[in-house]
Amino acid sequence: MVNSVELHKDEDGQISDDEQACYVYVPAGSSHEALPGSKKRRKISHAVAEIEGCDKQFFLPLLDGVEKDECLALRFRAYESAWEQQKCCLDVIIDTLFSVMSTGSAKTVQGALNGINEQASEEVVSFLSSRNLTENTNHIPTGLIVAGLSAKGSHSIYAAAVQHLKHVSGVATVSLAAAQCANLKSALKSIIQIATGQQDDGDDENGLRLLNYDLQILHDHVRKRSISRMILYFQNSEALDGAILAELIDVLVSWQERIPFILVFEIGTSVDLFQEKLSRSTLRHLRGSIFETKNVAETLELAFGAATDCHNPRSLFIGASLYKVFLDRQMENSQNPQAFVESLKYAHMTHYFVNALSCMLHPESLSLGLQVEHCEAIRNLPSFRRFVEGLLESKQLRKAQRLLDDEKFLEGTARELVNAGQRSLQHLTDALDVFNRIQFCIPTKSRIPWSKLYLKGLSGELTDSSIIKDMLLSVRKMPSDRMYAMLEQTSKTTILDLHDVQTDLGDLRRAMKPDQGPLRSEYDVHHETLRTTVVAQKVQLSKHKSTLSKQDAQYSKIVDRVDGALKGFFAKYLIQPKQLPLHEVFLFDLKVPVRDVFAPAPRQAVERALSTPHDYLDCDCCEGAESGLAPSHPATAILYQLYLESGAIINISDLWSAFNALLEPEDGDNEEGREQETLALFYRGLAELKYLGMLKNSRKKTDHLAKLLWKGL
8 A cells, every 4th residue: 555645835836856656665564654743643652751750770680580580689789889990080181281271161071072172272273363364365274183193183272263253253264075176066055055045046236146156155155244264174074076176266256355255274184295186286275284183092091090099999990901902992983082081981881770789889788788699690700600610629629618508608708708809909909109209200211002901900911010120120220319309209109109219219319418319239330340351262241230339239239129019019010900809790891792783784784684584573464484485574575685686787677576476365365455555565665675775767778777785894
């Protein structure tokens, strides 16, 4: 059955071109018979209202559906508390680093991104506000905002500049996308329509009809509004055609005496590549100024540092593998730090949503207690099994037996292990902070970014690694002034106590003569000399240490104390996080759910849905025919199977014959009504395949369709 829809007509009574071929194919007796605006829409709206009115604070019950409502609510409150702790870390860092932001800015990570590029924004505002900018009519003032991989950075800079220029009289701004500059006429038309706000043609002073791409319309508007600066902002300049852009600039130059144009280009690659698109004659008409934004890596490093701040305790820790997925996606897809925060929030929600034991991370779980099913879930954890095996190897048989038989003893031990594991990870983060402070005091070594350092530490790669050994070697070679600066930095941490060493070094420095240089230890290269000896016509080189002064010898003892303290400190706190008992409760490191959500594969999902609709519909009629052709499958799925079996060019008549034969009933009753219904299904299925981009009309043969996609390619 074909339902007609009331079409809109113009003043002459003709149907518009956009609605001339508008049909809705609905099979007779189908549940989809209602048209838009009917009772079905009202039912859906009522259902949505019921969903929005329900209590959203509860997760789905876990433990095979036997989890208590109190535990459900506790998991949700634990999620809110954990994310609030994480969010506080972000807010504190943002408030500290970007306090210079304007008073109207929202204190979010995106607001922080705007604050990072505040200097570039001020330079752009100063450039656009210059008084003598448009005095030279032979050249067009041009601003080049080089954003690199972060296109959003350049847009935020221009948006901040426009916000400032709103309060300046005589300034008009026009933002153009590459799609609006397909050719010269469309570019001029877009500029005029955006600037003047009128969509039709205009009239000049003599009453003559002007075309909608005639710049005389814009000139009249500029003169009427007393506009002194007409700013044209071109987004994604790499997508602009070089020939069209050159023609547009030539036209704008010819009108520069009457219309004060200022051009601003968003550049994602480099200025050199942008200049290669234009000819020398066109470049002579431009007087450019370059504005560079901050790198994506710098902004991302700030957001990551806020998320992993060691000064605020956290109940849930994100694993190194998951953090690496976040960082790689940020760098590859050039997303802003706000997307990183959203990914981090989704990771927190996922852990508390799928892990029934996450209720233990809330303080109220101590009074609520655990169910018997919680205890069974604890016993099935791989880390708990390794813990019990360790007890058996150390001959603690009674404790291992009680953990397997006594639920109360198991609950108390599990809480102790969770608390101890959280403290161990917090100490690990503090140890990484100490390492980061020390490497700032070693100018000769290339500094490891905090993100890479944190990932290495959380994955256990720093334990007995060459990175720690090289750092300790550099510490032993430090002169006394740098050593004292390093001890001042480490004294700001609460986990490493070197105050006694710092006091002794301070006393030794005060005893030095005013003109005396810094003290050096016996490990310093200044106390090593090379000696050359010739034995049997062979030259041998040997290192010898020179005699130390009394103060250098005392300083060497202090260096040995610092070296020993740092070795013991890093050996104690740089642990393997996944070797901690019950780390599954307080450490989330599953990449699959987050990767599927933030890096989806829509084409694979569509192909699977059309190939095996039973996986999604779960209906009884398709249960016996999960793959291949079956009359019970949806019409689109049947056409997709025939589509896969066809070649590059598909005959519509053959496709209809195969589709009709597959849906033909065995009794053959009501042949006319059945064929009309099947035809409606056929047309609707073809329309959906065209909408998915799998088919298009063939130019070679009017009664054929061209195949656009192949499964798996």
